[in-house]
Amino acid sequence: MARHRKPQTVPAVTVRARRQLAACLVGASALTATLVSRTITPAAPVSPDRAPAGYSLPDRGGAVELVHAERR
Secondary structure (H helix, E strand, C coil): CCCCCCCCCCCHHHHHHHHHHHHHHHHHHHHHHHHHHHHCCCCCCCCCCCCCCCCCCCCCCCCCCCCCCCCC
16 A cells, blocks of 8 residues: 655745735736836727727617718
């Protein structure tokens, strides 16, 4: 039969330090992501044929409107 070793116990101080390090890294990455998203501008300007983000076009009730452009 195989011998089983007693699992190594991790000191409570080490566990607490690991948890604190993980929490600090999560907080630092969230702060960095917030700052980067606030300071970096988009690479391309907004397209003129599309509505800006967060804007919804008014509902026209399903009616289709045909537009005729006269040629000169």
